[in-house]
Amino acid sequence: MALTVTDRLPVAGADRILTEEALDFVEQLHVKFAATRDGLLADRVTARRQAAAAGKLDFLPETSHIRSGDWQVAPAPGKLTDRRVEMTGPASPVKMAINALNSGAKVWLADLEDASAPTWHNVIDAQLNLYGAARGDLAYTSEEGKEYTLRTDIPLATVVVRPRGWHLPENHILIDGAPTVGALVDFGLHFFHNARHLASTGDGPFYYLPKMESHLEARLWNEIFVFAQDELGIPQGTIRATVLIETIPAAFQMEEILYELKDHASGLNAGRWDYLFSIIKYFRESGSAFVMPDRASVSMTAPFMRAYTELLVKTCHRRGAFAMGGMAAFIPNRREPEITAQAVEKVRADKMREANDGFDGSWVAHPDLVDTCREVFDSVLGDKPNQVDRLRKEVQVSAADLLDVASAEGEVTEAGLRLNLYVAVAYTAVWLSGNGAVAIHNLMEDAATAEISRTQVWQQIHNQVTLADTGNTVTRELAGKILAEEVERLRAEVNDEEAFARYYEPAAKLIAELTTGEGGFVEFLTLPAYELVS
Numbered sequence: 400m401a402l403t404v405t406d407r408l409p410v411a412g413a414d415r416i417l418t419e420e421a422l423d424f425v426e427q428l429h430v431k432f433a434a435t436r437d438g439l440l441a442d443r444v445t446a447r448r449q450a451a452a453a454g455k456l457d458f459l460p461e462t463s464h465i466r467s468g469d470w471q472v473a474p475a476p477g478k479l480t481d482r483r484v485e486m487t488g489p490a491s492p493v494k495m496a497i498n499a500l501n502s503g504a505k506v507w508l509a510d511l512e513d514a515s516a517p518t519w520h521n522v523i524d525a526q527l528n529l530y531g532a533a534r535g536d537l538a539y540t541s542e543e544g545k546e547y548t549l550r551t552d553i554p555l556a557t558v559v560v561r562p563r564g565w566h567l568p569e570n571h572i573l574i575d576g577a578p579t580v581g582a583l584v585d586f587g588l589h590f591f592h593n594a595r596h597l598a599s600t601g602d603g604p605f606y607y608l609p610k611m612e613s614h615l616e617a618r619l620w621n622e623i624f625v626f627a628q629d630e631l632g633i634p635q636g637t638i639r640a641t642v643l644i645e646t647i648p649a650a651f652q653m654e655e656i657l658y659e660l661k662d663h664a665s666g667l668n669a670g671r672w673d674y675l676f677s678i679i680k681y682f683r684e685s686g687s688a689f690v691m692p693d694r695a696s697v698s699m700t701a702p703f704m705r706a707y708t709e710l711l712v713k714t715c716h717r718r719g720a721f722a723m724g725g726m727a728a729f730i731p732n733r734r735e736p737e738i739t740a741q742a743v744e745k746v747r748a749d750k751m752r753e754a755n756d757g758f759d760g761s762w763v764a765h766p767d768l769v770d771t772c773r774e775v776f777d778s779v780l781g782d783k784p785n786q787v788d789r790l791r792k793e794v795q796v797s798a799a800d801l802l803d804v805a806s807a808e809g810e811v812t813e814a815g816l817r818l819n820l821y822v823a824v825a826y827t828a829v830w831l832s833g834n835g836a837v838a839i840h841n842l843m844e845d846a847a848t849a850e851i852s853r854t855q856v857w858q859q860i861h862n863q864v865t866l867a868d869t870g871n872t873v874t875r876e877l878a879g880k881i882l883a884e885e886v887e888r889l890r891a892e893v894n895d896e897e898a899f900a901r902y903y904e905p906a907a908k909l910i911a912e913l914t915t916g917e918g919g920f921v922e923f924l925t926l927p928a929y930e931l932v933s
């Protein structure tokens with residue numbers, strides 16, 4: 400096996416990350432685990448085809464002993480016993496890393512996934528920032544002279560790193576000439592450089608694991624953790640992982656996922672946006688029962704979404720694990736107090752539902768929402784650091800409840816179709832420019848929300864949906880016409896032909912292929928997009 404790095408110096412300091420020893424560690428992870436990951440990705444395709452053909456999923460009969468068994472995950476480590484507010488955001492640029500650490504949140508989900516466009520610069524810069532974060536050593540002065548330093552008056556947020564999902568490759572580290580697995584690169588570099596230090600201070604290493612589709616994928620992570628801890632001489636069980644339940648098959652395997660990671664598990668998170676994307680994707684050709692209303696009208700109170708969150712809380716607490724709430728997409732705007740007031744009220748309502756339902760904490764996307772989330776959880780938790788003791792035994796959720804997409808109120812409209820196409824192109828353009836999250840119309844957009852937008856269009860075309868406001872049927876031609884109009888709208892808004900040609904034209908071409916193209920469904924928007932960035 401020969402490991403090569405295609406471009407060693409994307410950012411100052413890269414050599415501190417891409418050391419021979421760290422790359423050896425990544426290579427070892429690859430040799431031991433990449434083939435299993437490849438097999439699990441292939442299994443996803445088979446499992447989805449079967450479920451789509453049947454138009455249903457069920458709890459696994461072969462693991463019923465796990466669901467009925469009496470077991471608990473390991474107790475939470477000190478730094479993860481109170482997670483009432485978690486701030487999410489990309490680990491690059493350094494300014495955002497410092498802002499997140501300083502935000503007053505208990506945890507910072509340092510995102511190498513949906514809020515990050517994994518350009519080589521971003522991948523390495525994020526690792527440099529995580530290295531600094533682990534050691535309390537980050538500072539930055541902006542071009543305007545604003546100084547960013549870590550606060551000493553409050554505890555900094557505990558870092559929980561979210562590596563890329565299993566599907567994404569890393570094109571800049573090759574083994575025998577082939578791209579490596581992005582997740583193994585992200586985890587491997589972070590663990591190698593920081594695990595001993597974090598373990599010595601009780602600050603980690605902690606991870607969020609995204610987009611898994613089966614408990615066997617969780618088993619693979621567990622095997623990686625066991626190997627990595629042995630290699631670096633760190634006690635087994637030091638790593639703690641919170642798993643995002645954000646795919647529909649994973650919702651049927653929550654118990655099994657916790658069980659596989661038992662000694663390393665600290666909780667599950669209800670990743671609502673990817674979850675919606677996953678349902679659309681999984682059952683995309685299974686008929687009208689799975690066609691969702693306009694994205695904006697599917698809320699967390701829709702019965703099928705409520706079934707999912709209720710089951711998640713019950714499952715976690717029964718096993719001594721934390722149940723973490725998700726992301727309300729409303730973003731404050733420091734220049735528009737009215738927008739901020741609306742965002743705060745909507746976020747407050749969302750967090751109140753979660754806290755009352757038994758979640759132990761939740762996510763916010765912006766530092767100006769930390770206080771709102773904390774106030775809500777303070778009011779429900781009182782003196783307690785969490786509510787893992789609320790077992791929610793009364794909750795009963797069936798397979799049919801989880802799949803009852805038709806229970807969502809709302810319609811499919813041309814306005815929704817138009818907005819989906821606008822957002823998909825606008826977000827993809829920003830992603831191609833190297834930024835994985837952006838506010839569009841005062842909503843947070845990241846890879847997960849953009850995936851909903853583009854898959855809804857695909858699903859509407861392939862199910863010949865009739866639009867409630869115009870009576871038209873969604874066809875390739877209609878979506879293509881609206882796409883062209885939205886691209887012209889964006890051209891006028893961007894008002895910069897160079898930027899438009901560089902980012903928006905390729906984004907529009909890609910979104911056209913993914914929505915109205917004849918080339919078949921593409922699993923992840925970020926896979927072809929990644930081939931367009933360096």
Ligand SMILES: CC(=O)SCCNC(=O)CCNC(=O)[C@H](O)C(C)(C)COP(=O)(O)OP(=O)(O)OC[C@H]1O[C@@H](n2cnc3c(N)ncnc32)[C@H](O)[C@@H]1OP(=O)(O)O
Pocket residue numbers: 486487488489494495496498499510513514672673726730731732733764765766836837838842843844845847848
């Ligand atoms: C579906 C999921 O997976 S959700 C989780 C993944 N998604 C995310 O994590 C999105 C996180 N949020 C963000 O990236 C940002 O809030 C955005 C892109 C939505 C909006 O960012 P901006 O347009 O920069 O917001 P705004 O101008 O109001 O920012 C004000 C300040 O807060 C900082 N800020 C905003 N959001 C964050 C954040 N998430 N983390 C750290 N700092 C932040 C900005 O850097 C800026 O700092 P400055 O005053 O020092 O310059």
Ligand SMILES: O=CC(=O)O
Pocket residue numbers: 513643645669670671672673674725726847
């Ligand atoms: O990752 C979180 C989500 O909501 O998707």
